Amino acid sequence: MASGIKDKVAILGMGCSKFGERWDKNADDLIVEGFQEAIADAGIERDQIDAAWFATAIEEVHVGKSGVPLAEALGLDYIPVTRVENYCASGTEAFRGAVYAVASGAADIALAAGVEKLKDTGYGGLPQRGRGTLNNMFWANSSAPGNFALLASAYQEKHGIRAKDVKNAMAQISVKSHANGAKNPKAHLQKEINMEKVLNAPMIADPIGLFDCCGVSDGSACAIVTTPEIAKSMGKKDLVSVKSLQLAVSNGTEQSHNSWDGSYFMTTRKAAARAYKEAGIDNPRDEISMFECHDCFSITELVTMEDLYLSEEGEAWKDVLDGFYNADGQIPCQIDGGLKCFGHPIGASGLRMLYEMYTQLQGRADKRQLDNPRIGLTHNLGGAPHRNVASISIVGKYDG
Amino acid sequence: MSGIVVYGAYVPRLRLNRAAAVEANAWFNAGLKGLAKGERSMCNWDEDSLTMAVEAARDCLGGTVPDDLKTLAFASTSMPFEDRQNAGILATALNLSEDVVTGDVSSTQRSGTSGLISALKTASLEGGSSLFVAADKRRTKSGSTHELLFGDGAAALLLGSENVIAEFVGSHQLAVDFVDHYRGANEEFDYNWEERWIRDEGYFKIVPRALEGLFKEVDVTPEQIDHFVMPSVMGPVPKRIAKMAGIKVEAVRGNLHAEMGESGTAHALVMLVDLLQEAKPGETILVVGWGQGVDALVFRTTDALAKLSPREGVKGHLARRREETNYNKFLAFNKLVTKEHGLRGELDRQTALTSLYRNKDMITAFLGGECSKCGTVQYPKSNVCVNPNCREFHTQEDHPFADTKATIMNWTADNLTYSMDPPSHFGIVTFAEGGRLLADMTDVDQGTLSVGMTMRMVFRVKEHDDQRGFTKYFWKAAPEHKAA
Structure with missing residues (x-):
């Protein structure tokens, strides 16, 4: 049995660019902005970094392939740079690479950086792109919101919940994230909204309306990691360490086998169970202080609360409407605004989630600072409900 | 005795209300007003002559391909490919053996009847079964009379010498280069000459000559004809010809103008199938096809007709109709108007022909797999069984999905993705024998989908690659529409 990653690696520094429609910036400008903060x-x-992992997902609309764009943007000194891509969970993949490099002893200090420049397509939403020669011949004609909207009808059917109740919970999820985002100067969307506005918004893919969708943004984020020992030797205090890193990847079961009912994420459940075990968390609902989940669409956040074992199955909608996940609730969720309002520059998103957990654990979150959080969880998902990758990272105060 | 063993047909569910089309064009062509009655069948955006042919053939075969099937012929003047055998795609979609001889028949409105005569003669000579399918979806100029007179449709006939429901008595053919209309190579639309000339110099002089020849060859007299099947967009013409030939006027069959319009080279067969659905044993039928000459065929129904298990045929499909009053939609579906599809519609839709060939059983024939170890059925086939408790390598045997009922597990209506007819409906459907597919859904009336609803898989256009003139086909889930 592997000993796991718990407390083997600490975060030395993090940075995150302003997210949004950065019309005047190229991808390399965004990378530099996040990196200089980190x-x-x-x-x-800069030359103390031994190795780097670089996340970008839809590279065809901005930097192109390989690790070269990161090395060029930062002028790295011919160190190893690996480009990673795993759908919208790419940012967390870069973090995993850097953390594992440090944990293995191959690197003392490693960099994880992610960037996406999505606003050069000429339209809203994610870029249209080919899906592979064979897939193009038989995959349904779907958009990202369409794929995730499928969760709703299956979830309602399974739990016998009225469509109206699910729609209301979805709306409350967005209202909450907008309230949080309004306190975040780096967020793409910084405006509060009300239930009425969400419920009356144009329909994108039934039952997902415009305000059930996250922002599609430009932005970058990065993390510099090392061992706790090195961090302490550099005089760092109040260390934040990695408690677990888990990733689960669909193997065709959801897509092709009738054992999956379409109302939840098999991957998230498997990754979460492994992550709690690795971190030594027995009762997540009591032990998790805060979390950032992959709220690409409000329905994703709703079912994810159950998949992370924070809400009982079929009960998340009630927790949402009760304010359990609000900033002043028991487990604040998307305290930085989430994908919904902070924005979703794909390659950066997983690192942006960690950036908020790190900032909160360090007590530096300003107007949105929570009261003494100890454990933060990030959930970074990519793909579609029937075919996806889900990664869970848990970080917390280092007690060693 | 050889002849027709089973019939099948297909008429698209959408029916353009002619009054709506006339109203939209009245400013432009006031002369259309006399045609503002009834409806014409119109293909959904994802239907064409080939997809209609598949449906008509499926209706005919009823889920069983005869073991002795030797040939498949497809007649149409609106085939999706000029140089790629369309009957070959039809054969693959029907999952026929490679040994079935396939061929396209085209170039004239008479190809439906000419091809049928050839197929009947071949079946008679060589024995075995033969499948003959005709379909047409002719594009017409906006505001033309033909736009209102034409309809889209298909018919299929299984021919053979056992359990014949309509015996092939004989035929006569005339080839006359009388050009009432033509469609030049690479032209989108027909070019037409004056109707009065077509009627007087064409129909009234050429068809009687053909019938005279026919009645010399077959042991049937004109008075013995119980049913006279002759398509013509000029309503009164068949009755006048019947009189000229000595056929009872009561024998003249209606041309289905009010219900669907004229379905091109398929229409003689469509009218024949419509007749066979109500004919009695022992009746004599004359079928006439017109187009640069004449085909005349005589059939006699047998006792087996009464025993044939029901097919949807023309009547069943006519009954499952949905009125379309939005003329603009008809224009868009037929690419007669350029819609703003936005930047999302610009994606390159090239097909990798290598991949299509490797996967034609999966994509065109809709075959999945069945695990020889655990029995799990899945789509698509894979090297590893998808049963989480099996996951065995290389155990997949072919499993057909086309005729298996599907049930909606989840669904959505997507307004964001590029679609010829937004919103795009899709969702996971599960199959009765196992397996599932995240499937495009078609022929959906907005707001009527629900979890647990039964769907039927249909062969449809997946995408048009307009840049290269290539049409991609795949299977979609459609509601089981009842008569309305």
Whole structure:
């Protein structure tokens, strides 16, 4: 049995660009913006970085392939740079690469950086792109909101919940994220909204309306990691360490076998169970202080609360409407605004989630600072409900 | 004795209300007002002559391909490919053996009847069964009379010498290069000459000559004809010809103008199928096809007709109709108007022909797999069984999905994705024998889908690659529409 990643790696510094419609910036500008914050936070020189992992998902609309764009943007000194891609969970993949490199001893200090420049397509929403020569011949003609909308009818059917109750819970999820995002100066969307506005918005893919969809944004984020020992030797205090990193990937079962009912994420459940075990968490509903989940659409967040074992099956909608996940609730969710309002520059998103957990654990979250959080969880998902990758990271205060 | 063993047909569910089309064009062509009655069948955006042919053939075969099937012929003047055998796609979609001889028949409105005569003669000579399918979806100029007179449709006939429901008595053919209309190579639309000339110099002079020849060849007299099947967009013409030939006027069959319009080269067969659905044993039928000459065929129904298990045929499909009063939609579906599809519609839709060939059983024939170890049925086939408790390598045997009922597990109506007819409906459907597919859904009336609803898989256009003139086909889930 592997010993796991718990407390083997600490975060030395993090940075995150302003997310949004960055019409005046190229991808390399965004990378530099996030990186300079991170390196100042870490208190190291650029050439102290031994290796880097670079996440970008829809590279065809901005930087192109490979690790070169990161090395070029930062002028790295011919160190190893690996480009990673795993749908919308790519940012967390970069983090995994950097963390594992440090944990293995192959690197003392490693960089994880992610960027996406999505607003060069000429339209809203994610870029249209080919899905592979064979897939193009038989996959349904679906958009991302369409794929995730499928959760709703299956969830309602399974739990016998009225469509109206699910729609209301979805709306409350967005209202809550907008309230949080309004306190975040780096967020793409910083405006509060009310239930009425969400419920009356144009329909994108039944039952997902415009305000059930996250922002499609430009942005970057990065993390610099090292061992707790090195961090302490550099004089760092109040360390944040990695408690677990887990990833589960669909193998065709959801897509082709009738054992999956379409109302939840098999991957998230498997990754969450492994992550709690790795982190030594027995009762997540009591032990998780806060979390950032992959709220690409409000219905995703709703079912994910159950898949993370924070709400009972079929009960998340009630927790949502009760304010359990609000900023002043028991487990604040999307305290930075989430994908919904902070925005979703794909390659950066997993790192952006960690950035907020790190900032909160360090007590530096300003107007949105929570009261003494100890454990933060990020859930970074990519793909569609029937075919996806789900990664869970848990970070927390280092007690060693 | 050889002849027709089973019939099948297909008429698209959508029916354009002619009054709506006339109203939209009245400013432009006031002369259309006399045609503002009834409706014409219109293909959904994802239907064409080939998809209609598949449906008509499925209706005919009823889920069983005869073991002795030797040939498949497809007649149409609106085939999706000029150089790629369309009957070959039809054969693959029907999951026929590679040994079935396939061929396209085209170039004239008479190809439906000419091809049928050839197929009947071949079946008679060589024995075995033969499948003959005709379909047409002719594009017409907006505001033309033909736009209102034409309809889309298909018919299929299984021919053979056992359990014959309509014996082939004989035929006579005339080839006359009388050009009432033509469609030049690479032209989108027909070019037409004056109707009065077509009637007087064409129909009234050429068809009687053909019938005279026919009645010399077959042991049937004109008075013995119980049913006279002759398509013509000029309503009174068949009755006048009947009189000229000595056929009872009561024998003249209606041309289905009010219900669907004239379905091109398929229409003689469509009218024949419509007749066979109500004919009695022992009746004599004359079928005439017109187009640069004449085909005349005589059939006699047998006792087996009464025993034939029911098919949807023309009547069943005519009954499952949905009125379309939005003329603009008809224009868009037929690409007679350029819609703003936005930047999302610009995606390159090239097909990798290598991949299509490797996967034609999966894509065109809709075959999935069945695990020889655990029995799990799945789509698509894969190297590994998808049963989480099995996951055995290389155990997949072919399993057909086309005729299996599907049930909606979840669904949505997507307004964001590019679609010729938004919203795009799709969702996971599960199959009765196992397996599932995240499937496009078609022929959906907005707001009527629900979890648990039964769907039928249909062969449809997946996408048009307009950049290269290639049409992609795949299977979609459609509600089981009842008569309305």
